[in-house]
Every structure is written in structure tokens, then in C-alpha cells.
Amino acid sequence: xxxxxxxxxxxxxxxxxxxANTVVLDFPGDPTSPxxxxxxxxxxxxxxxxxxxxxxVAELPLGALLELRSAIRAAxxxxxxxxxxxxxxxxxxxxxxxxxxxxxxxxxxxxLSFVEVADDVIGRLARETLxxxxxxxxxxxxxxxxxxxxGMFFRPGRRDQSWCTVRCGTRARAARHRQQGQRGxxxx
Numbered sequence: 001x002x003x004x005x006x007x008x009x010x011x012x013x014x015x016x017x018x019x020a021n022t023v024v025l026d027f028p029g030d031p032t033s034p035x036x037x038x039x040x041x042x043x044x045x046x047x048x049x050x051x052x053x054x055x056x057v058a059e060l061p062l063g064a065l066l067e068l069r070s071a072i073r074a075a076x077x078x079x080x081x082x083x084x085x086x087x088x089x090x091x092x093x094x095x096x097x098x099x100x101x102x103x104x105x106x107x108x109x110x111x112l113s114f115v116e117v118a119d120d121v122i123g124r125l126a127r128e129t130l131x132x133x134x135x136x137x138x139x140x141x142x143x144x145x146x147x148x149x150x151g152m153f154f155r156p157g158r159r160d161q162s163w164c165t166v167r168c169g170t171r172a173r174a175a176r177h178r179q180q181g182q183r184g185x186x187x188x
Contacts, residue, residue, distance in 0.1 A: 025151030
């Protein structure tokens with residue numbers, strides 16, 4: 001995991017996940033487990049700011065970034081656990097999203113596109129977080145990786161995808177195998 005921290009390969013064009021995944025959980029099944037907070041360490045914060053693909057997000061003051069991350073993580077955790085979003089996170093995301101309106105335009109080719117009306121990066125991220133709640137499909141469109149030492153949120157590419165990466169899947173299977181071996185030794 002340390003080599004991944006230097007490169008942060010999980011950061012791509014999904015800004016919501018780029019903000020949410022600045023925390024690594026030792027035991028993803030327990031969101032209160034010990035964790036590594038990338039925004040709390042100068043070196044990893046600087047790396048994250050260089051890697052995140054949106055300059056406005058990268059330049060957010062740390063306090064605003066922490067507040068935004070807290071609300072986003074609460075919402076994504078609720079999606080993963082299939083439960084209601086805590087009231088304070090829901091209210092905050094709704095308020096921020098309302099502050100960054102969009103307008104729709106119809107292109108010459110007949111395609112509908114949307115245009116940002118305000119340059120409010122926090123509102124834009126709040127709105128994108130809210131778009132993670134897809135009532136129509138019934139599928140969870142965000143999951144938390146259960147691999148030890150991960151806990152990253154990810155958008156599964158297929159229904160049966162359990163881990164955020166192949167590396168996490170390998171690590172989880174190896175941990176499960178070690179645990180089964182220890183149980184076998186204790187039973188003798």
C-alpha cells in the first residue's frame with residue numbers, strides 16, 4: 001500500500017471518489033477502524049493535490065476539503081450499506097448542490113448537454129455525489145472495497161465485482177487463506 005500512496009493510482013476522472021478515497025481503512029467492514037488519512041499528512045496531501053484532475057478541487061482550503069469529504073463519505077457509505085444518509089450529511093450536500101446550478105442546452109445535433117452556471121466546485125462535487133443515488137437501476141453504484149488495508153469506494157464495472165482492484169482481491173483472498181490456516185492449527 002505504501003507504494004500506492006506515492007502514486008495514488010485510484011485517482012482518475014471521478015472527483016467524488018478522488019475526495020472520498022483520501023482515507024484508507026485497516027478493516028473496511030468497520031468504518032471506525034484505524035485508518036490512514038492522506039489529508040492529515042503534508043506529503044500525501046501534496047501528492048493528492050498534484051494528482052487530482054481538477055485544479056479547483058486541488059486548491060480547496062483544507063478545512064473545506066475535510067468538510068466536503070466527510071459529507072461525501074457519509075453518503076457513499078450509506079449507498080454501500082444500503083441505508084439512509086445521515087441527516088446532517090444529506091442536508092449539507094443538498095445545500096451545496098443547490099448553490100451550483102446547471103442549465104441545459106440543446107446542441108445543433110439534437111443532443112442535450114448541461115452547462116455549469118456557477119463555478120462552485122463544492123456544489124459541483126455535492127451534486128455529483130447526489131447523482132450516485134440511482135433509484136432506477138436498483139443496483140448499488142458505489143461499493144466499499146472489503147480488502148484489508150483498503151476500504152476505498154469504487155464504482156463496480158460488473159455486478160459481481162467485490163474489490164476495487166485485482167490487487168485488493170488477491171490481498172483479501174490471501175488474508176482469508178491465512179486466517180483459515182490459523183484456525184486449522186488452533187483446532188489440532
